[in-house]
Amino acid sequence: MRKHRVVIIVAISLLIGLIAYLCATLDYFSIKKITVKNNKIVKISEIKDYANYSLGENIFRFNKKKLQEKINKDIYIRNANIKKIYPNTIEITVEEANDICYFEVGKDKIFVDSDFKIAKNKDRIDYSKIVKIVGANENLLKISNLKSDEKFYEFLYNLYSHKILEQLTEINVVNSNDVTMVTKNEIKVFFGDLNDSEKKSNNILKILKEISTKSINTKILDTKDPQKPFLIKENPEQTE
Template identity: 95%
Template sequence: MKKHRVVIIVAISLLIGLIAYLCATLDYFSIKKITVKNNKIVKISEIQNYANYSLGENIFRFNKKKLQEKINKDIYIRNANIKKIYPNTIEITVEEAKDICYFEVGKDKFFVDSDFKIVRNKDRIDYSKIVKIVGANENLSKISNLKSDEKFHEFLNNLYTHKILEQLTEINVVNSNDITMVTKNEIKVFFGNLNDSEKKSNNISKILKEISTKSINTKMLDTKDPQKPFLIKENSEQTE
């Protein structure tokens, strides 16, 4: 009985070994196809080029992390999810970077994405559709992530999280103590300095929503004092 059990164990071990050998050597499991999903800016062929080195490689030996690191270096890609589809396909689902604003230094344009990474001259981005920052400090062009500038990052992050950035065309920071903004419906917003940016952003968000829902005719919104924000209607009436 004991000998019979040993024979069974050995047979199973040999079978497992044979299956593992076949999986590692058969052409059936060689990568032959690379598919790409969710791309809008980056071409399929460009993403496939990152992965072409893996064609012919055994799918069980394929290193997903290595390919992911290569793709994530692309300035237009935020992240890539890589999936093995047996027996011979690699599926790449990309999440492209979302640019939220840009600024200019000399002839160069610097784009800031939703992770606050700063990249120079993205030629595939339609910058007319995102917010322009006028008067940005030249030092911003020398850093790779806006988080290095704590105060300015906090300011932009609050505008982004309160969904204000998407309603703007321009932010003027020439005078950092007297920041102004212009909305898509041409309302001028006086923000003041960078202090209390969370409270000010919250005020702006609420007031812009009220302007929209109540169809208020206004040309100016002042939030310099976070405790007393007010708007000026077209008939010059001030409302707190």
């Protein structure tokens, strides 16, 4: 009985070994196709160029992490998810970077995405859809993430998280103690300095909603004092 059991174990081990050998050597499991999903800015051919080295490689030996790290270096891509589809296909689903604003420093355009990573001189961005920031410090050219500038990061983060940034066309930070903004409805917002940015952002959001829901005719909103924000009506009977 014991010998019979040993024979069965050996036979199963040999079978597993044979299957593993065939999986590792048969052309049937060589990568022959690369598919790309969810790309809008980056061309399929460009993403495939990152992965072409894997063509002909055995799908069981293929290192997904290596390709993912390679693709993630692209300034237009936030993340890439790599999936093996047996027997011979690699599927790449990309999440492209979501740019939220840009600066002009000299001849350079510096873009900030939703992770606050900084990339220089992207050439495939529709500027009309993101906020232009005027008067940015040239030191931004030396960092890779806006989080390195704690005060400015906090300022932009609060505008972004309160969904104010998407309502703006321009932010002027030439004087960091007297920051101004312009909304898509051409309302000029006086923000003051960068202090209390969370409170000020919350005030701006509430007042912009009020302007929209009540159809208030105004072109000026002042939030310099986070405790006493106010707007000035076009037909100025009173301020609010």
